[in-house]
Amino acid sequence: MAELDYPVKRPDTCAPLQISIGNVPLSLFIREETLLAPALRRYHEFAQNSANGFPVHLNEPETRTKMGEFSYLLDDAKLILGSRGAKFYGVRHEYALDSLLRILLTMVLLPQRGFLLHGATVVRDGRAYIFFGRSGAGKSTVASLSPEGSVLTDEISLLRYSNGCWQAHGTPFWGEFRAAGINRLFPIAGLYLLKQASDDRAESLSLKEALRALLPCVLFFTAEKRAHETLLQTLMGLIEEIPCHRLHFRRHAEFWKVIAA
Amino acid sequence: MPPAAFSPARRILEGDRGMKGYIVRNPKLAWREVDGEMVIISPEDSQVHELNETASLIWKHADGRSLEEIAERISTEYEVSLEAARADIGELVTALEQKQLVFVATEVKG
Numbered sequence: 001m002a003e004l005d006y007p008v009k010r011p012d013t014c015a016p017l018q019i020s021i022g023n024v025p026l027s028l029f030i031r032e033e034t035l036l037a038p039a040l041r042r043y044h045e046f047a048q049n050s051a052n053g054f055p056v057h058l059n060e061p062e063t064r065t066k067m068g069e070f071s072y073l074l075d076d077a078k079l080i081l082g083s084r085g086a087k088f089y090g091v092r093h094e095y096a097l098d099s100l101l102r103i104l105l106t107m108v109l110l111p112q113r114g115f116l117l118h119g120a121t122v123v124r125d126g127r128a129y130i131f132f133g134r135s136g137a138g139k140s141t142v143a144s145l146s147p148e149g150s151v152l153t154d155e156i157s158l159l160r161y162s163n164g165c166w167q168a169h170g171t172p173f174w175g176e177f178r179a180a181g182i183n184r185l186f187p188i189a190g191l192y193l194l195k196q197a198s199d200d201r202a203e204s205l206s207l208k209e210a211l212r213a214l215l216p217c218v219l220f221f222t223a224e225k226r227a228h229e230t231l232l233q234t235l236m237g238l239i240e241e242i243p244c245h246r247l248h249f250r251r252h253a254e255f256w257k258v259i260a261a
Numbered sequence: 262m263p264p265a266a267f268s269p270a271r272r273i274l275e276g277d278r279g280m281k282g283y284i285v286r287n288p289k290l291a292w293r294e295v296d297g298e299m300v301i302i303s304p305e306d307s308q309v310h311e312l313n314e315t316a317s318l319i320w321k322h323a324d325g326r327s328l329e330e331i332a333e334r335i336s337t338e339y340e341v342s343l344e345a346a347r348a349d350i351g352e353l354v355t356a357l358e359q360k361q362l363v364f365v366a367t368e369v370k371g
Contacts, residue, residue, distance in 0.1 A: 208295045208311065215302070215309050228291035228304045236293060 016055070020048040020183070021101075022158040022169040024108050027053030029060075038094035043172050046183045054108065055085035058097070062089050072103050072221050079103055102156065102173060103221050110227060113234050114160030116219040121152035121168045127189035128168035129259065130157050131247065132217045137194040138251060140175055145253040152182050156219065159188065159238065166242055188242050190259070197248035200255045210244035211235055281368045282328040284354060286320060287361055294321075301362060310362060315339075316353045323363050328354065 016027035017039055025048060030036040035058065065071050070081040077090040079100045088100045106116050119132030120139040131142045143154035152168060155175030159168055170182040192202065193213045205213060214235055220227075249255040286292075292301040299312040299320050312320055315335065322331050328350065336346035357363040 206296065208298060208300065211293075211295055211300055212309065212311065220307070223304045225289060225291050225304050228302045229293075232291060232293040232300070232302065236295070 016053065017043070018048055018050050018053050019043045019046040020050065020053075021046050021105060021171060022109060022114060022160055023162065023185075024105060024112075024114075025050040025053040026101075026104075027055045029055065029057045032059065035059075035091060035094065035097060039097060042094055042098070045170075045181050046172055056088060056101075056104065057085065058088045058091050060087065060089075063087075070107060070222060072100075074099055074103070081107055098173065102219060105158070106219050106221055109158070109160060110230055110234070112160065113162075113237065114158065115231065115234060116171075116173075117157045117159060117214070118155070118217040118219065119157040120154045121157040121170075122146045123150050123152060123186050124189075124256070126186060128152065128186040129190055129192065130159065130168060130188060131192045131194050132157070132214070133194035134217060138196055138249065139194065141251050142194065142249075142255075145251075145255075149182075152184070152186075161234075161237065166238055191239070191242055191244040192247040192259070193245065195246055195248050196251060198250060199248060200250055200252070200258045201248045202245040202258045203248065205244045205246055207236070207239055209246075210239040213244065213246070214239070283325055283366045283368070284319070284323040284328055284331065285325050285364050285366070286323045287363060290362065292320070310360060312357075315349060316357065319350055319353055319357065320363070328365070 014029050014031050016029050017036065019026050019028065028039065030039055065080055066082065068082070072079045074096070076092070077088065077096040077100055080087045080089070081104060086104050088097065091097050091100065102116060109115055117130065117132050118134060118139070119130045120143045122129050122131065122142065131139055133139060140154045143151045152170040153174055156171050156173035157168055158171045159166060166188045167185045168188050169185045172181040174181060191210070193205070218231065218235070220231060247255060289305065290301050290303055292299055294317070297317065298314060299317040301310040301312065302308070318335060318338065319331055322334060332343060332346045332350055335341070335350060336343045339346070354363065354365065358365055
């Protein structure tokens, strides 16, 4: 038998990078040093020793998508999600890894009453305030006007119902700040749809208005009807418990006064 | 999609006794009732539709029932004449059909 003249690394010899985001343990099997080093830097705040992380294999030889598996194509990269793990293909840089992780989390969190939202999360007096809206709404502005250390994310918030209440988790998914994130969770005090205005005021939203405001800001990547039904149920559970407002604000830290009121 | 004026639903409700119509929700849609009104999502294009109270009532009963039955229901619920209910739902059903939120199956009486 001919001997191989180069070392072969088998998947099972690759020690996974163990992380946990939103209390979802993940085992990232990354064999390429060019991806592993930035991933270690990017997710170090979310490192967690757990032998039971949901396995995520990066850039292994591609296999055919099986029945019942979810797949998502993002530029040159692809995510395949099955019940036993996920596979990421075509990941060339840390940003592609980050994007596929977000997509994966939306799918894993959904049956656990959790989701990702385009929003900044700021902690004040031990409670989380979610400021959400599409690009340009002012999420990064809110974050920049908040005290250092109080921002869990300036871009993608993670909301999840656990231990009898709705909680906001820190995420490694940041926009302009590009911080490492804070891996902590806090009970949610309120939801604020951002609207830049010439005055500061918080306008209470009805359930229907709140649902209408939240839906376009939820990160969601599947066209499955059942998944959408679950999302609607999850969002209704959230807004029935947590007050939702439209926050008219002047891009000034004074907006906290109307929130405290 | 035919112009609204030629909608079978409208023809039936405007008194075409030669036809009978049955209405069903588009089975591909996800929906939720919020404060008595429907919020509907089309999973394929993530489009969100909101229905008013009367359209929501039609939607709730769009499970294969006849348009006439729904008109009678609305007439009773809102205490309006059957003619007024027919006219209202004729317009609403046509609008729902055009957005492909419901389908109307027609039966031509022999």
